[in-house]
Amino acid sequence: MSSPIEQPLVKAGNQAVHINRPHGLDFHITKRGSDWLWTVTAIFGLLAVVYVLLFFVTQVRNGSGLSRYSLAAPFLIAFFEFFAYFTYASNLGWTGTNAEFHHISVSKPVTGESPGIRQVFYCKYIAWFLSWPIVLFLQDLAALSTIKRDALGSASVLDLIHSLLVQIFGHYFWVIALLVGALIPSTYRWGYWTIGAFTMLVTEGLVLQRQVQALRTRGIYLILLMFMCLIVWCYFIAWAVSEGGNKIQPDSEAVFYGILDLVVFAIYPSILVWIITVRGEWPEFSLRGGTSGAYAGDAPLPLGGKGAAARSDSAVHNPEITTHRASTSDELHYEKTDGPNSIRDSGETQVPRNSIAARTEPETEDESA
Template sequence: MSGVAKRANDALSINPNVFHYPDSSNINLTTHGSDWYWAVTGVMAVSTLAFMGLSIRVPRKNRIFHYITASITLVASIAYFTMASNLGYAAIQVEFQRSNPKVAGLYREIFYVRYIDWFVTTPLLLLDLLLTAGLPWPTVVYTILMDEVMVITGLVGALVASSYKWGYFVFAMLALIFIAYNVCYVGLQHAKFHGGPVKKVYTICGVWTIFLWFIYPIAWGLCEGGNVISPDSEAVFYGVLDILAKPVFGALLIFGHRNIDPASLGLHLKDYDDSNQVIEKDGSRANNGNNGVANNGALQHGNVNVDGANDVAPASTGVHNNTANMA
């Protein structure tokens, strides 16, 4: 149609590669790769809006998994926006020089912003999973620590030009194996204890996540590590993995949680407008219909239940009317 022109992707023109080395053709992202990154940005952004929209359908105290999942795709959308804009990278000398024109050169573009994304989002993914299984907090925290070790060593290895990068790769793999053990064995045992929908959603999402996470090292070895495939192919490889590991994972998790009460997983959350209950000093709950007065006329204060049957209120509580039901 005349007058309607396709808007070109000019990100690489506005943000050109800033590193130029003599006698070397740098291995950089092209417009095709940038186009793909823009597409993934859109998928992540739309997923964020969808997860937040679904959270409105449940009470605020039950939205923890919606909020965590939406945060994952939100951070990912920012990271992909950055990579689509040809920003957030470093020029790293390759260990293996290839004859393939697409990866021929001395320096390869490494997107460190990808690892910043993973540093934030992968712990949230694990939090989604491990809270679903009802794992104790020490196990959750230590598993997340191993995840941070995996991401950081992966980043350091990607930024190292020598063969020492593979040492960091080994550290990352050891951390991944530990994470897989906690997710696939320890977490599964807890999920089996809860049974029902908890076991089902945890098994599906847990197996899905660990399967995908073991493909990421293959991508790393072909891209940052071995310089085998081009940055455009790298964009597609990582982009597909991230879509499966984040929006698709999130959809499976949120759908699976539709019939699960977070309180059954040990997540006892309370909203400010839960006026029908009051938290007693000993941590128990009591009806709050008439400022602590139960429907049968009994009074509860602290650990003292004044129902008129041989109960004496402490002096600090004042004098209560205990005439009912006196023997």
């Protein structure tokens, strides 16, 4: 029998699954699963506080604007995940769906359904929907800020927007596909899993193509990027053995997803922020990108390419030379203009002695002398 002093301590523990009881479910999280989820919640909450403090410290020390921008991104990620895992650990933000396979069982079924009603937490999908775009932005910022300027030149704003939109909507699609598949009670859920997996494969191919070819990513950062691409596929494995295949209990599912989210949304953003802060510099942007120069980036090239551009520049600096374009060709022709001081206009055929060409020729003695 517990003493009156011990009773308040017992009530002060994790009472989430007792206060927010799962009803109408056969497979649901227990106190052990909720305890783990509260641990993940505390980690994300601590990270959010740390990023806020680092932001203000950087602000007081007049740190670079790049550092402040990079610290805002992981703070938002940690805050979104903290919000989701607070809901997850509180045994809220869920719905029930009929499982497909009899891989697991419970001692006391509640619904009498076969194989049973499984608890599906949609709150984690909402957190992924909010967090993935920020991770992708931070990933591109790390690559753009650490690349050699002479290798890339100015970064293209249009290319950056296009690439981020493709990556973001690709991740949105597979997150929604897994959510819809988890809510479908029949075997058709695997069709959504397949569609999401195919979308993820194409999206990761585009990400690697941009990082390797366009941004010239090399070394440790490339290895880290490829490792993260493999980690993303673990989400599909976790879904297949939990909401999809009903192979593991919801407590084990919570541990699986919690570890993945800590790697992707806690450790990985911290590494990216460290890379940007230590090695990053403000990237140079232009509308279309390219190397610096009079006819690079946004400046249009004249007909004939850069060679024609160089010739036209020399023509501009010499007022006595004008350009003429043939009606049937794009080739540029240069002719001497007729001006008041030109030799052609004066009618003379001999180069005067005071001209530059005459001064450069050696004088010869008269034969009669």
